[in-house]
Amino acid sequence: MAKKLRLGIVPYMNAKPLIYGLNQYTDSIVLSFEVPSLLPTMLNNDQIDVAIIPSIEYFRSGNYAIIPDISISSYGTVESVKIFSKVPIQNIRTAALDKSSLTSCALTKIIFKEQYHLTPYYTPWDNRDDISGANIDAVLLIGDNAMKMNNDEYITLDLGQAWFEYTGLPFVYAVWVVKKGHHIPGINKLLRDAKEAGIRSVKALATIESQRLQLTQERCQKYLTNSIHYNLGKEEIKGLQTFYQHATSLGLAPEGMEIVLNKS
Known part of the structure; x- marks a missing residue:
């Protein structure tokens, strides 16, 4: 039997669109839900293969490559x-x-x-x-x-x-990463397709999350549509780099780190 791909994910509403499209792969994918501060350790210890990690941890480690085109970010009010x-x-x-x-x-x-x-x-x-x-x-x-x-x-x-x-820039809270040198064929496309499926299904997700959190469906849908954004384009990368510069100036991250995108 082929080994299942192990994905580490945060349990919050804002991450649900990123994994909604993975429901059809339960025979080949295992999802592990944990708070963001613990996921980097799980990845480092090879308990999982891919993880959504806090953006600050990407810069503190230097051992990861970022899955392109995907993030948990905001352009202004984030609410959470x-x-x-x-x-x-x-x-x-x-x-x-x-x-x-x-x-x-x-x-x-x-x-x-x-x-x-x-x-x-x-x-x-x-x-x-x-x-x-x-x-x-x-x-x-x-x-x-x-x-x-x-x-x-x-x-x-x-x-x-x-x-x-x-x-004046978006803020990137978290990114999908793999360990540098850890080649997982097709992982970029798999996670990008899952994101796109989740974005198409925001209304259904908002209904599910409103029942779980005891919030209105309208508020959850507005949050997933307006407050949280899921791309990692030029502006998000610029915001990520600016965050890193501020973090290093306060001694919150080491200097000399670069943004490396995964090629798989």
Whole structure:
């Protein structure tokens, strides 16, 4: 029996269009769902063959090649990567960061430092359900948890919008990658076709996700259509490179890394 292709994927709504078209390959593909911060380790340990990883981890590793034409990105408001603050943003002195997203943690530090001139004391955030009783000024939440949080109770900062206002560029949160030198025939086309099938099926996906998250179908469809984008073209790569430059200036990633696209 041929070995199944093992794909690591984040469990959030924003990734569902990227894997919707893979449902027909259950006899040859295994999907492993995990928070983004853990997927690079699984890939490095050969527990999976391909993974969607945080963009910051691509630059920190130097051991990956990016699958072309695909990303999880935003052009402005993203909705699912937000700061929830009890005080005005400029008054934040302590901030807890959702450990499940390494890219969003780096983006928070960049926006706080370079746009707001803030250097708060950062702590990791584990309890993603109730931030009201925490002894901190602000919390970074990502994914479905950010979508479900009541914005009216806090001052919010959408980091996708903040990045776009600061740079005028899209922000790339995650990319599909393989290990450099790990040749998987047809993987680029397989994942590109899956993405295109998912984009065509956004309405059906929004219905499924609205039931899972207890959000309206309209909100889920708007999120998957307007807030999240799935291409990796010239503008996204420029945004990715700009993010890397800001990350290196703050010591969040090593210098000398380049964007390498997978050839398979």
